[in-house]
Amino acid sequence: MDENESPAVRLDGVHKRYGEVVALDGLSLSVDRGELFGFLGANGAGKTTTIKLLTGQRTPDAGSVSVLGRDPSDDPVETRRHLGVLPEREDPPSFVTPREYFAFVGRVRDIDEETLDARIDGWTHRFGFRDQLDTLCTDLSRGQRQKVMITASFLHEPDLVFIDEPLANLDPVMQERLKAFLVDYTSEDNTVFLSTHHVDVAEGICSRVGILRDGRLADDRRPDDEDGRLLDAFFDGVRSE
Numbered sequence: 001m002d003e004n005e006s007p008a009v010r011l012d013g014v015h016k017r018y019g020e021v022v023a024l025d026g027l028s029l030s031v032d033r034g035e036l037f038g039f040l041g042a043n044g045a046g047k048t049t050t051i052k053l054l055t056g057q058r059t060p061d062a063g064s065v066s067v068l069g070r071d072p073s074d075d076p077v078e079t080r081r082h083l084g085v086l087p088e089r090e091d092p093p094s095f096v097t098p099r100e101y102f103a104f105v106g107r108v109r110d111i112d113e114e115t116l117d118a119r120i121d122g123w124t125h126r127f128g129f130r131d132q133l134d135t136l137c138t139d140l141s142r143g144q145r146q147k148v149m150i151t152a153s154f155l156h157e158p159d160l161v162f163i164d165e166p167l168a169n170l171d172p173v174m175q176e177r178l179k180a181f182l183v184d185y186t187s188e189d190n191t192v193f194l195s196t197h198h199v200d201v202a203e204g205i206c207s208r209v210g211i212l213r214d215g216r217l218a219d220d221r222r223p224d225d226e227d228g229r230l231l232d233a234f235f236d237g238v239r240s241e
Contacts, residue, residue, distance in 0.1 A: 068083075
């Protein structure tokens with residue numbers, strides 16, 4: 001299969017252990033290009049481990065992983081050129097300004113200065129933090145730092161973005177703006193892999209949701225399935241733990 005025709009994400013029978021702890025237990029999953037895929041699970045279900053495997057930060061003990069048609073551990077540099085990653089609870093460097101941090105990201109991602117300026121302008125307008133561009137990141141609020149990290153993840157307009165709880169620390173208005181942006185972004189054949197334990201977020205914006213339980217894919221469905229089954233499936237899993 002041509003790389004451009006392959007799924008954005010594929011895991012086949014993936015196992016991952018940390019000592020005696022089984023993080024993933026034969027996880028199989030496929031996400032098509034252009035999907036806004038919600039990865040739903042309780043804390044400790046294995047969501048962060050999955051993202052680390054997909055971004056080449058870890059390798060599986062067994063099974064195979066493919067991202068945009070490549071094994072991320074075999075070709076990490078080329079794979080990451082096409083990825084954006086927004087981990088949970090990660091801040092920008094403290095003693096630089098957002099403008100300086102974006103300039104660094106632009107150099108790493110080979111974004112020319114004019115394009116970078118236009119994209120920074122677009123994001124600061126969307127999130128309303130233009131006045132903080134020259135403030136040290138250490139002096140920004142937690143919500144403002146989150147806006148900086150979101151912006152940095154999208155500056156190079158990646159084909160695939162992994163996001164772990166992106167709405168944390170954003171006020172309700174900014175949350176709605178980001179959700180609308182994610183929907184628009186995937187409408188252009190980009191893919192978003194959204195890890196969350198918030199059912200309302202998954203139901204509200206995702207085109208498809210996988211429910212992770214005990215390191216396995218326990219359910220895979222579209223949020224508009226009848227009878228509120230997505231909500232029931234998630235909480236049935238939580239109650240059974």
